Amino acid sequence: MQGLHQCVSVYGDRMIRLNIDGREIKVDAGKTVLEVALQAGVYIPNLCYHPDLPPIGACRLCIVEIEGMEGVPTSCTTEIREGMVVRTNTPRLKKLRESIMWLILSELPRDIYEPSQLKEVVGCINAKEILPGHTPHTRNLPAPLDEQLFTRDLNRCILCGRCTRMCQEVRKIGVIGFINRGINTIVGAGDNLSMKDAACKFCTACVEVCPSGALVDKERFEEKDREKTLLPCTNTCPAGIDAALYVKLIAEGRFQDALEIIREKVPFPLVLGYVCDHPCEEACRRGEVNEPIAISALKRFIAERDSGRWRSKIKIAPETGKKIAVVGSGPAGLTAAWFLKILGHSVTVFEVMPEPGGMMRWAIPEYRLPRNILDKEIKEIESRGVKIELNTKIGSFEKLFGQGFDAVFMALGAPEGIKMGIAGEDGPHVLDGISVLRSINLDGKADITGEVAVVGGGNVAIDVARSALRVGAKKATILYRRTRGEMPASPEEVEEALKEGVKIDFLVAPQAVLPEKGKLKAECIRMELGEPDASGRRRPVPIKGSEFNIKADRLIMAIGQRPGVPEECASLADKKGKISIDSETMACPKKGVFAGGDVVSGPASVIEAIQAGRKAAASIDKYLGGKGEIEQKFVPEEKEDPCLGREEGFAYRERAKIPTLPVAKRLHGFPVVEHDLDKKKAVKEAERCLRCQLRLKISKAPLPPK
Ligand code: SF4
Ligand code: SF4
DSSP: OTTTTOOOOSSTTOEEEEEETTEEEEEETTOBHHHHHHHTTOOOOOSSOOTTSOOOOOSOTTBOEETTOSSOOBTTSOBOOTTOEEESOOHHHHHHHHHHHHHHHTTSOSSOOSSOHHHHHHHHTTHHHHSTTOOOOOOOOOSOEEOSSEEEOGGGOOOOOHHHHIIIIISOOOOOEEESOGGGOEEEOGGGOOTTTTTOOOOOHHHHHOSSSSEEESSOOOGGGHHHHHSHHHHHOTTOOOHHHHHHHHHTTOHHHHHHHHHTTOSOHHHHHHHOOOHHHHHOTHHHHSSOOOHHHHHHHHHHTOOSGGGGTOOOOOOOOOEEEEEOOSHHHHHHHHHHHHTTOEEEEEOSSSSSOTHHHHTSOTTTSOHHHHHHHHHHHHHTTOEEEOSOOOOOHHHHHHTTOSEEEEOOOOOEEOOOOOBTTTSTTEEEHHHHHHHHHHHSOOSOOEEEEEEOSSHHHHHHHHHHHHTTEEEEEEEESSOGGGOOSOHHHHHHHHHTTOEEEESEEEEEEEEETTEEEEEEEEEEEEEEOTTSSEEEEEOTTOOEEEEESEEEEOSOEEOOOOGGGGGGBOTTSOBOOOTTTOBOSSTTEEEOTHHHHSSOOHHHHHHHHHHHHHHHHHHTTSOOOOOOOSSOOOOOOOOOOOOTTGGGOOOOOOOBOOGGGTSSSOOOOBOOOOHHHHHHHHHTOOOGGGGGGSOOOOOOOO
């Protein structure tokens, strides 16, 4: 974001020669002495200067001597001229800077905020000599003010005006300014309003440019975590989809551009719009202000409006003559197949089931993901020339290599339910959750009747309970050993399950199962929460003497899954059935064989599986002699306008309500429960975004040399 304030040159394109501290410098006209000095590696102390802001010369630290000129002008406001001779570090200037710094520090707390530009500048202006006698006067200003996302400590403010210029002149929001007069001057909003009430847009550009530590992020972070902390939506997406950018494009009504941003990274934008567990939303900074942006619903909105324009932009590489076998047609397998095909390889996907899609088809109920949506995106992959062979077992690796395949990608998923290891678990009427979902999703029915108890707290447990009510259960109760706060299931799904009549008994675990006159009886125990375990959640601890029995027609275990590696690949699996790989290359110990997705990680989300497929495609391409570059740019990079503009009540704008099917209409069959946002709602929702990416584009303030 450089050059916002560059002085207008009266010299046109003329070059100017000047001398700074004995160095001859030749530069374009129109720059200031400070800019030229910094560019040339001559550091002049400064605090109110920032490369993205109009200079004001307020702190006076950047004073210099210029031959033929009276006094000591500020170098940030003095334009260079032909033949200028500038001195930046004479004894007189040093003395003056010490006095200026003394005055600045005289009204600040003794402990200078660290890390801050002020701390570094104090260090470079001979702090050892000026600080011992430093006795600050307290300004008796309020203690740090707790805003959303940042704190304001007025006692640390040096009134440099960087934040106010950023807010008023660059972002044009105009929330903060100097208020009061004379020694009572502070930075704030009129009427002492909180930032939220004063129409702040929480772009936190003010925090970024504050040199003193008066404005600081609430969430402290190390420099290496900067992007992840300040732009969490884009940086928490496992597949690296630039959520911040597509949300912005939706706000601008550029729906096809927004879709193409997603299409650059994944072949399943629509499926993700329906079922992504959206870690981006959990991390969204708008959530700290009021409610996170409905990123997933926005993704669905644009994916539903795909005009197919991206097809004309995609570049298919010439055929390489290499053949790849992908084993498993779930999200990891099909994503790898898609990218490998685009890179010019011949790809065949082998699937043991009668239909493709893996867990997207057999594990996710149709009320969350209509099958025509899944079919549409799989057809797109097939239309590129990916072959899918259904009802097919691969036999052995030798057989595949014998058929001319050059590489194999194992994306087998994690289709087997885990047992609890309690007495009576193998008895009649005890089922495993993932098998129940598979029967319902593939055959439309399952051995479900009467009262059903489901054990578990993840999405599978919720999907089983909600599906059970749709295929004949009279009542569905989930038994979960922790509390609602620790449930790994998505909160929205839990909410919808409760609306549909699913009951959840928290802090309960079954200990044994006994047959009981055509039904079953589960002996349960109540739990309490103890110390956190390895997952960070508090460990459930049984309460002695709290045993009780429940009766049910079916008990369904939904406590987790494991991979089901077939006999012929068993040599690659560990005790838990997972395939071990090199984490960088995804290669298995067997040459030419790669693995990824749930078969390596254990059960994970669709977007995590997609990322595994992307990484595998890049790695396999490299193995076959390519560069492993799977990404293509459909939307050229653009310079973003740093102006956000003012909007009263911005912080209070509520998240769009996702329309849902009335509960009364849900339980007959599997009609889709969540509906699409309409155009007006989608654009309004996207406009709530804080545009966190803009902060990362702010230039760095010049610091003293180390
Ligand atoms: S809050 Fe920071 S940026 Fe704003 S005037 Fe004070 S010191 Fe300068
Ligand atoms: S407010 Fe916008 S840019 Fe910031 S994290 Fe949320 S979606 Fe991303």
